[in-house]
C-alpha cells in the first residue's frame with residue numbers, strides 16, 4: 311500500500327525559520343511546497359531534499375496575481391494542502407513612530423498582513439475540505455509592546471487575533487489553527503530589520519543564547535503532529551535569557 315504523505319505549504323522558505331521548517335517537515339515525511347523571492351536558495355532546497363519532496367515557487371508573496379497563479383498551477387502531487395504555515399514576514403526599522411519610514415510600514419503591512427490573509431483565503435477551502443491546519447507565525451511583539459516595535463508589533467497582533475478569529479469561523483469544521491509567538495530567534499531577522507547591519511544583530515543576540523530557527527521549526531512540527539482533536543490556540547516562546555521589563559515612566563520638570 312502506498313503511504314499517503316501529508317503536504318505542508320510553507321511561505322518564506324528561503325531562510326531562517328521558514329527554511330528550517332522546510333527541512334524539519336521533509337525529514338518527518340511530509341511533502342512541502344515553499345515560496346520565496348530568492349530562486350537560487352529555493353533551488354538549493356530542491357537539490358538537498360529532492361523534487362519528490364519539495365516543490366518551490368519563486369515569487370514575491372505580496373504579488374497577488376503571482377500567488378493565485380502559483381497555487382492554481384500546483385502539480386497534482388503537491389496540490390492537496392493539509393497544512394499552511396504562514397511564516398513569511400519581516401520587521402523593518404527600529405525608529406520611533408514619529409521618525410519611522412512610511413514605506414517600511416507599508417511593506418510590513420503588505421507582507422505580514424495582506425499577503426498572509428490572501429494566501430490563507432486562497433488555500434482555506436481545500437484545508438477545510440481536508441480538515442487540515444494552519445500555523446501562523448506571530449511574535450511576542452503581538453502582546454508586549456516595545457519602543458520601535460510600533461507597526462511590526464501591530465502586524466503581529468493582527469496575526470494573533472486573525473488566528474483566533476479563524477478558530478471562531480472554522481468552528482465545527484475540524485480545522486486546527488495555531489498562533490506561534492516567539493521572542494528572540496537569531497536568524498536574518500535583525501539584519502533585515504536594520505538594513506544589513508550585522509554588528510547590530512551580533513550585539514543584540516550576543517551572550518543571550520537566543521532561540522534558533524530549528525527550535526521554532528521543531529515547535530511547528532510538534533504542533534502539527536498533535537492529535538487531531540487537540541488545538542493549541544497560541545504558543546509563546548522566549549529564550550531563558552529574555553523576559554520582561556517594567557513600565558517606562560517619564561518625569562516632568
Ligand code: 8X3
Pocket residue numbers: 448449450451492493494495
Ligand atoms: C521578534 C521578537 O523579541 O526579537 O518577533 O523582538 S523579538
